[in-house]
Amino acid sequence: MANILYRIGGWAARWRKSTLGGGIIILLLLAVVALRMGPVFEGDMSIPGTESEKAANALQEKFPSGDAVDGGTIQLVFKAAQGKSLESAETKKVIQTSLNSILQDQNVASVADPYSSGAISANKEIGYATITYKLPAADVTEKSVEDVERQADKMRKAGIQVEKSGTVGSGGVPEIGGISEVIGIAMAFIILLVMFRSVLTAGLPIVIAIFGLGIGVLLILIGSNFIDMSAVTLTLAVMLGLAVGIDYGLFILSRHRQNMLAGMSIRESIANATGTAGSAVVFAGMTVIIALAGLSVTRIPFLSTMGLAAALTVFIAVLTAIVIVPAMLSLLGERILPKAAAGNERNKKLKKKPATESNAWGRFITKFPLPVAVAGILLLSVISLPALHLQIGLPNNGMKSEDTTERQAYDLLSEGFGPGFNGPLVVLATADGTNNSQSAIEQATAGLSKMEGVASAAPPILNAGGDAAIISVIPKSGPLDKETGKLVSTIRGESKEMESQYGVKLMVTGSTAVDIDISKKLNNALPTFGLLVVGLAFVLLLLVFRSLLVPLKAVLGYLLTMTATLGFVVFVVQDGHFANLFGITQSGPVLNFLPLLTAGILFGLAMDYEVFLVSRMREKFIHARDAKGAILFGIKSSGSVVTAAGLIMVCVFAGFIFMDDTMIKSMGLALAFGILFDAFVVRLAILPAIMSMLGRHSWYLPKWLDRILPNIDVEGAALEEKSHKITVDNRQAM
Incomplete structure (x- = not known):
């Protein structure tokens, strides 16, 4: 795979203008098609085979509606002014006049006012009216909604409190490019700026991620015309596509800069970075895609659709990273390096002695592995405790912000x-x-x-x-x-x-x-999906690292991440602790499909960091057979990149915490803190500490198993040897 990606990177670097032009043309064509077709987000969150669905089918059979359209509804809820009653002549006249005006809309099928339907509370202060349209909720025009709001304002001016709910206007296309995404992107840019000390270089992964995300989003908008999907599907895809897109671009960019500072030519450096870091990107991306597509085994349609749509954006992010990133790097040339590294300063760096293969954090972990491991495990175990009383459900209007x-x-x-x-x-x-x-x-x-x-x-x-x-x-x-x-x-x-x-x-x-039935079905599906994910993780890591203990500790670390994530979500969302800090105005059950969705996403992302960090350790161990040195080298060479990537993902996901939609808010919270726990506590602390205690035993693999396992060169060891020879030749030529 590394050699294939090496050639792809070299080709993209050589034909940079054609590659970038082709990508832009694809984006524009998809935009035209998407605009002509328009989005259709009408998918519900039902699950076939549940007791409630069987009852609904029987209800339709016993009470056939004929050819009647399942029209959208708006419910207006009234509260009389203080000291007055809804049945007072003045109040009644205002309400009935406004409702009669609404009825004049040709799209309105009926209006059930509170007086004819008896929808008035016992104290006569609160009542409601139901407006039913001839059209499905998604087809009700904006003018019809404005007419209702205009009449509601008239009633409010008369001193009546009027609030609105219903199916009309509740399932539209979620806002893309809003404040949540802007906050996440801005924080990601700051992190990249600190890391690279160059505005141009810091902006490159973000621009390319947005480009790839645009293609993925447009494909989902087009696909919504053919596949039932809920509006939250698009938001999840945007979350993941943006986060992994920036991270994958960062991994290749970071390796390219290292190569150039080591003396490689620009085009050779790009090809090598695509073959080495690109191989890890492809493998990591495929684990995310497999985990998301694996949600289909739950046989829950809306969850399967969400997983596949999100997997599509990750797939586009991987393609963008291995094709568009090399072309952009070739176009920018040496401008992606800090000014101090360009020209003569770059040559001076090449003549210096190689830097030490360790940093302070790596030395601290290898010196105190037991305290680090125990502290990390205890911390996440305590955070996990609230998960023992997890209660799931589908958030309703009662969990929305109080000002809605x-x-x-x-x-x-x-x-x-x-x-x-x-x-x-x-x-x-x-x-x-x-x-x-x-x-x-x-x-x-x-x-x-x-x-x-x-x-x-x-x-x-x-x-x-x-x-x-x-x-x-x-x-x-x-x-x-x-x-x-x-x-x-x-x-x-x-x-x-x-x-x-x-x-x-x-x-x-x-x-x-x-x-209630959906929540029960999702609970029952979680163990099956969990076993699938854990089994898949073990097999994949066994193939990559050719070790029994490294995959085992990675899987156990993932399980610890999952329980800590659920525990934290329960602590905040369900128990209400620090709820105001995250803009949660009402505590309540955790989103019913969140545990399953989080399990799939965190599995893929956790394997990302495991691959990028541990593959460098394995590479060093194979060459030097020094277990401690391998840990130090891995943390030094990949630790900063994993740290930056983890921070970027946390920032992108955290931006969605402050959206109004309760579902999106809880997903952002779970993913942000899940990545925080996994990247910084599990991958960068607990697991290196355990590997340090195990020493050479970490890399144990029975000889009979070693013979039958295929050799997967994720980091491109052959390319590294080739690149090393080129670098040595360049230095000798100087």
Whole structure:
């Protein structure tokens, strides 16, 4: 692989203008196609085969909607002015006048006002109206939404508090290029500037990463027309594509600078950097891609789509790193070096004696390996403890920022109708094959209102055939409370008894039940995916490092990273500690697919750092057979690059913590601190310390296994030997 990448790097450097021009043409063509087609983010987060989905299918069968369109909705929630009632003549007139004006919109199918539907709280202070459109939520025009907002403003001027929620306007294309990305990019630039001491060099990995990200994002926007995907899919892809794009460009750029300072010609240096560091980039990128694509084994459609879309942006980042980066480096020539390293100063550096192959951190770890390892393990173990009471769920409007209208609407409904009103359960009672189905259904559902945890249960609504009924059940607890989950299980548990006694089957669906079932399914999928990831990590690292203990410690380190990451997320998001610091206004369950998603992403990124750091150690150990010297050399030669790469990823992911969307916020938090724990505690402290204690045993591999394993030259040892000869020849020529 190294030789192939060497030739690719040399070709890109030689045909730099054609390479860059071709990349720009591809970007422009994709932009034209994406603009013409437009994005379509309509995918939901349902999971086939769950109890709630079976109930929803049965509900559609028993209560067919014909050719009716599943129209988008806007819910307006009202609160009367202090000391007044919604039923006062003045207030009622204002609300009904505004709702009648909204009804004039030709796209509106119906408006259920609070007076005709009885949607007014017991104290007459809070009520709501539901506006249903003839079009799906994504197709409702901006003008229609503005009309609703205009009428809401009129009611507010009359002293009525009006808040808005619903499906319309809640699933659009996420903002790209907003403040979150800008903050992350700015911090990455500062880190690169400190590292390279050159504005041009510091900006190069960022510009190239944005270029590759642009191609990846455009492909996802085009693909959204053919594959169902949620809007958060694009945000995740942007997170990863930007972070790995900068890191991969950094790895090749850093090696190229080292080569040039060692005396290589520009074109030879680029080819060598692409063959050596590029090989590590390809391998590391493939581990991320495999981990993300591996989410498909969970057989959860929305999660599989998210993984594949993110894997696509990582794949583009790898291609950009091994093709576009060499072309840009060739175009810039010696300008990527600090001024002090150019010209005569560069020649002076070549004549100096080689620098020592260790640094202060490496010497500290090898001198005190046991205290370093114990301190690191204890630290991450303590951080992991909150994960023992992890509770997952799908965040709703109740976890949004308090200054959003959706959160205020949620709070008003809870205040007026109880916390369970925001998460009603839809119970479907079917009486197939019974003689008197209506009577059987009434008897079987009579006890629903008396169940523990039920605030109220509406009378059954029968279908046209009389063999099925819908009962709306309002829990006493909120949709994310554990008690609501217990209530769903209780109702489903009653189904067998009702079926044997009355011939009636009870099924539960609705958004709350769907979220509960999704969380359960995701929990069940985590062990399977975890075993796959751990097994894959061990095999890949066994092939790369040809050692039993190095892969074992890497896998154990990854598991420690995962538990610490989940523990920290639970500590902040679920338990509410330091929540205000991260802009989290309401504590609650952890995003239900976050553990699975984080497991896949952190696996790939952790292997990135493992490969870049330990491959240099192995290279030195093979040549010198000095275990301690190999650790010192690896930390000295790759430690600074891994540190910069880790800091860049932390900054990029941390930028997303302060977005308004709760899902994106929690993903940014988990990935930022996951990388922080893995790169700086596990890879740069615990694992080198353990390797130092193991000594030469770290590289033990049975001879029979060594014979059958293929030789994967990730760092391009053959190229390194060739480059060393070229460097020696250049120095002798001086």
